[in-house]
Amino acid sequence: MDFTVDFSEKENYYLIKVEGEIDAYHSATFKQKTKEKLSEINQSKFVIDMSLVSYIDSAGLGAVVSLLKEARNLKKELVLVGLQPQVRKIFEMTKLDKIVKILDTTDEIK
């Protein structure tokens, strides 16, 4: 299955759009590319659009946890948007929804 991560600068935030499954095969790529942007890009808010992410496994959750730590170290904010119901369910079961801000759409970003 295809997996893509696109990056784009918005006025108030930096957008990371992921498409595919964030699993053991793709989580390293996702983590590495996003970490690079977190340190390189001079913006304080990073938004990961997950509306095209159909599944996340344990390795993917580990990648998100690692990115949250990195963002905190860099005093930057990481926000997730558009989680599909089955992905949100996994976030809820593993309580990842308690430690990362999750919004329905990018319209809610201030």
Added chain:
Amino acid sequence: MDFTVDFSEKENYYLIKVEGEIDAYHSATFKQKTKEKLSEINQSKFVIDMSLVSYIDSAGLGAVVSLLKEARNLKKELVLVGLQPQVRKIFEMTKLDKIVKILDTTDEIK
């Protein structure tokens, strides 16, 4: 809540017994201590007894994934035993049960 990790040498394997919740508060301790043993102890099979683990969150799953990678690097085997049903459910939902060997009891270890 109390969290403990006990280590003991068995004839055919090295036993790591965890008690409590492997969550954001405890996963770093669990990961670090277990990593130390993986590299220090001259045994090829490491068994994590999780029968007294009532919950694992995203950070805990990340720790397990990280330990699996470490074990693979060191050419050692990591086996989990005695998962409680609610913990096994989280392993199944995040497909962690596909990448780590899980046994019901230590009796099954050869």
